Amino acid sequence: MRRFILLVAGLALFSCNRVLELKPTDKIRAEDLFGDPAGVKLYMANLYYQLPIEDFTYFRAGFNQNGGDPNNGGFAPAMVTDEAVHSEFGDFIGNNDFAWWEPAYKLIRDVNILSDAIPSLSITEDEKKALTGESAFIKAFAYFGLAKRYGGVPLIKSTQKYEGDVESLKVPRSTEKETWDYVMEQCDLAIASLGEGTGRRATKWTACALKSRAALHAASVAKFGPRATMSGDAVTQQLIGLDASAANSYYDASIKASEMLMASGKFGLYEPDPASPEVAAENYRKMFQDPNTAAIEAIFIKGFTLPGNNQGHNYDIWYQPAQVANGWPHPGRMNPTLDLVDLYERYDNPGQPAPVVTTAEGNVNDYNGYNPALNYIRFDTPNDIFKGKDARLWGTAILPGTSFKETPIIIQAGFVKPDGQAVIRTNDQVTVNGATYYTYGAPSTTMYSGFDTYGGNNTRSGFSFKKFMNQASPITAGWNQSTSDFMEFRFAEILLNYAEAVVESGQGDAAAAAKALNDIRKRAGHTVNIPLTAANVQRERRVELAFENKRYWDLIRRREYHTEFNNRMMHALLPLLDLRALPARKYIFVRANVPNANSKTFEPKLYYKPIPGIGANGLVQNPQY
Amino acid sequence: MKKMIICMAALVFMACEKDNYDGPNAALSGSFIDAETKALVEQDIIRGTTIEIAEHGYDPVEKQILIVKNDGTYANSLLFANTYTVQPVRGNFIDVAPQDVQISGNTTLDFTVVPYIRIKEASIVKNGTTVVATFKLQQNVTTHVKKIGLYAHQDSRVGEPMRFVAAESEINAVVDPNHVYTLSIDLPSNSSQLKPGKSYYFRVGAVIDNGDAKFNYAPVVQLDI
Numbered sequence A: 001m002r003r004f005i006l007l008v009a010g011l012a013l014f015s016c017n018r019v020l021e022l023k024p025t026d027k028i029r030a031e032d033l034f035g036d037p038a039g040v041k042l043y044m045a046n047l048y049y050q051l052p053i054e055d056f057t058y059f060r061a062g063f064n065q066n067g068g069d070p071n072n073g074g075f076a077p078a079m080v081t082d083e084a085v086h087s088e089f090g091d092f093i094g095n096n097d098f099a100w101w102e103p104a105y106k107l108i109r110d111v112n113i114l115s116d117a118i119p120s121l122s123i124t125e126d127e128k129k130a131l132t133g134e135s136a137f138i139k140a141f142a143y144f145g146l147a148k149r150y151g152g153v154p155l156i157k158s159t160q161k162y163e164g165d166v167e168s169l170k171v172p173r174s175t176e177k178e179t180w181d182y183v184m185e186q187c188d189l190a191i192a193s194l195g196e197g198t199g200r201r202a203t204k205w206t207a208c209a210l211k212s213r214a215a216l217h218a219a220s221v222a223k224f225g226p227r228a229t230m231s232g233d234a235v236t237q238q239l240i241g242l243d244a245s246a247a248n249s250y251y252d253a254s255i256k257a258s259e260m261l262m263a264s265g266k267f268g269l270y271e272p273d274p275a276s277p278e279v280a281a282e283n284y285r286k287m288f289q290d291p292n293t294a295a296i297e298a299i300f301i302k303g304f305t306l307p308g309n310n311q312g313h314n315y316d317i318w319y320q321p322a323q324v325a326n327g328w329p330h331p332g333r334m335n336p337t338l339d340l341v342d343l344y345e346r347y348d349n350p351g352q353p354a355p356v357v358t359t360a361e362g363n364v365n366d367y368n369g370y371n372p373a374l375n376y377i378r379f380d381t382p383n384d385i386f387k388g389k390d391a392r393l394w395g396t397a398i399l400p401g402t403s404f405k406e407t408p409i410i411i412q413a414g415f416v417k418p419d420g421q422a423v424i425r426t427n428d429q430v431t432v433n434g435a436t437y438y439t440y441g442a443p444s445t446t447m448y449s450g451f452d453t454y455g456g457n458n459t460r461s462g463f464s465f466k467k468f469m470n471q472a473s474p475i476t477a478g479w480n481q482s483t484s485d486f487m488e489f490r491f492a493e494i495l496l497n498y499a500e501a502v503v504e505s506g507q508g509d510a511a512a513a514a515k516a517l518n519d520i521r522k523r524a525g526h527t528v529n530i531p532l533t534a535a536n537v538q539r540e541r542r543v544e545l546a547f548e549n550k551r552y553w554d555l556i557r558r559r560e561y562h563t564e565f566n567n568r569m570m571h572a573l574l575p576l577l578d579l580r581a582l583p584a585r586k587y588i589f590v591r592a593n594v595p596n597a598n599s600k601t602f603e604p605k606l607y608y609k610p611i612p613g614i615g616a617n618g619l620v621q622n623p624q625y
Numbered sequence B: 001m002k003k004m005i006i007c008m009a010a011l012v013f014m015a016c017e018k019d020n021y022d023g024p025n026a027a028l029s030g031s032f033i034d035a036e037t038k039a040l041v042e043q044d045i046i047r048g049t050t051i052e053i054a055e056h057g058y059d060p061v062e063k064q065i066l067i068v069k070n071d072g073t074y075a076n077s078l079l080f081a082n083t084y085t086v087q088p089v090r091g092n093f094i095d096v097a098p099q100d101v102q103i104s105g106n107t108t109l110d111f112t113v114v115p116y117i118r119i120k121e122a123s124i125v126k127n128g129t130t131v132v133a134t135f136k137l138q139q140n141v142t143t144h145v146k147k148i149g150l151y152a153h154q155d156s157r158v159g160e161p162m163r164f165v166a167a168e169s170e171i172n173a174v175v176d177p178n179h180v181y182t183l184s185i186d187l188p189s190n191s192s193q194l195k196p197g198k199s200y201y202f203r204v205g206a207v208i209d210n211g212d213a214k215f216n217y218a219p220v221v222q223l224d225i
Helices: A002-015 A030-034 A036-051 A102-119 A123-149 A176-193 A204-227 A244-263 A277-289 A317-319 A336-345 A391-396 A491-505 A510-523 A534-545 A553-555 B004-020
Strands: A083-085 A300-304 A334-336 A413-417 A421-425 A430-432 A435-438 A486-490 A569-578 A589-593 B024-032 B050-053 B064-067 B073-079 B082-089 B099-103 B104-109 B110-113 B117-126 B130-139 B143-152 B167-172 B180-185 B199-208 B222-223
Touching: A002 A421, A030 A036, A030 A102, A036 A102, A036 A123, A102 A123, A123 A204, A123 A553, A176 A204, A176 A244, A204 A244, A204 A300, A204 A486, A204 A491, A204 A553, A244 A491, A277 A391, A277 A510, A300 A491, A300 B004, A317 B024, A336 A534, A336 A569, A391 A534, A421 B064, A486 A491, A491 A510, A491 A534, A491 B222, A510 A534, A534 A553, B024 B082, B024 B099, B024 B117, B064 B073, B099 B104, B130 B199, B143 B180
Parallel strands: A413 A569, B024 B104, B024 B110
Antiparallel strands: A083 A334, A300 A486, A413 A421, A430 A435, A569 A589, B024 B073, B050 B064, B050 B082, B082 B099, B117 B130, B130 B180, B143 B167, B143 B199, B199 B222
């Protein structure tokens, strides 16, 4: 009892002091964190990490798939487009693939905490302006990531506080128009507030690049929406879809943002004037192996500095050809399609796609496989058939018989025996005049990279993957060991955005747009200018930006997915050694459906993804979910 | 200790009563019937007509979606008995209004509809190395007929969304009900998909240019090729 009295007395005496003014020791106050440049840097690193950048760690399950167990089979976004197939998987797009909802609102909350605190910070006005611009850039990026997936979404413009009433936290969806306009507004705020420097944090220029891309997306949805009419509550409430009348103002916004970058004097195309197509191919490849060598072209780089979980990425182990796997058991997963390869122009026929012609008859729509009745054209090497095609093909794909890491990459689907009988994709060998010939071009699985189903390690399209691959060092056989950097925005995309916005809307400077288109082609070794047409812009965009995770969104925003992918088989090119030509070594090629694959059909409802948790959040669901 | 046992026992006994709801033991089934010909209205399973049902008593409620079989019938035998708002949506017929239906036991609900397009006098025959389809179209709305097609697949649920081979023709016009349309598939040039000596299913269809309207079909035909 006496002790108790003492205790009470003690409390009473002390409590008069500052007990109510104690600072919590488990929390950092906004003014402490953001008042210190080091604190801002730390907080910013976390925000940038959460940005929806579709880089080397972006897969079906979402962003930053480079944690402790990133084993997703290497199924890249390119494999649900017409750019590539996986060496084994035949999957297409699931409802929740590439979704980004909860992480989006987490990022939005984190950035709102920052932007709400800015007015109360004791920092200079210039510093406040820079922070305002940076947080606007992050908000724009986040809502762009949401709008292109879900249409109109709840706009949470400042931090929500929970005060015991859950209902008050529920914010209904804004219309798709309001959502895009909010993205535009935040881009404009960022452009007006940010400095003109360069670097890896947001600048005025990265904000322009974001606006160029986002506005083009919105404009396309408005213009091409009628290609895929939808119905349901979300449509009648305008939560998805834009009126066609909105197209031109978004195209105009994209044009203006691109023009700012084009007039900035800070950016240009890397190596714009190559001496030959061979040089152009190597320049193009080098730019992606290390974007830092192409500082003039790179507007915004996401760096991968250290190997390790949550730091490095897995592009090299998944996608380099089997022959250079260096002990890694699962290489060779990215197989560029013949459909993409066909698209690259020939220098002697500018402005036209150049499907690979394999027979004297010349039918490039025959995918029925080897037919002894046809007159196949014989070539001296497994890649002569591609000679004269756009340099970017050679910089993007590993073609049969070309060299990679000083190793000739062998991609062969079989042979035709001297008696005319073909052996295709069946493990076999034949001895003619003392020499032995193998189906896959070599006797053992470590010596070739094509068509054998062994381990799923060999290409089944006839092409392996080169763009982004690091040739400078051997494969490290483990997770998250690659540290090549990713260009999120580069100048060529801005030029292509500009050309597309001009040609689709008829607004802006058509001559400048044609020049932008042809500058990119010139950098790829072309010498003849082609006219500015919608078809030319789209073909150029597909070959220049291949595998940069743009194609998926191009098919979405232009509402071409459901027509491009309607029972669609992807195609392969089978190189065969023609032993009928012995002693000369000659190759023939067969156009075919990708072996062991099914057709792919896009469901139009997937133009908008399902919103998760509508039972709890009360939001209106997108149609047909 | 004894108190705790009593407490747990109480929980165990109580829990049974609270959870004793009926399982999903009700069924809804029926057909889509052409108002004029009284025939079933052919459908697609993939990307076909759907029926949205919204269970009463919950707000917000996630709509359940029933798909319709190719022959124009549908059934779902795992529903909770309750009142539902039922409406066929995104169909191949003129819109049907929503209706409230008490579903319990085996509830049957047929929809009498006017298909956007009736495919008349359809014939699909093998003629040498070609499969030839002929048919007439009768449209029941004023918008354009967008496209017609002949589709082939190894499964009887063949249609525009599910086919190995298609012969299609863009129409984009109002059609003359007396015009005979002809579509054909050349077999040798599709030999990797339609293999000689096997049997395949064929169906002709047409789609109206009206929002997300679905294809109308004539009944499926099986041919040995």
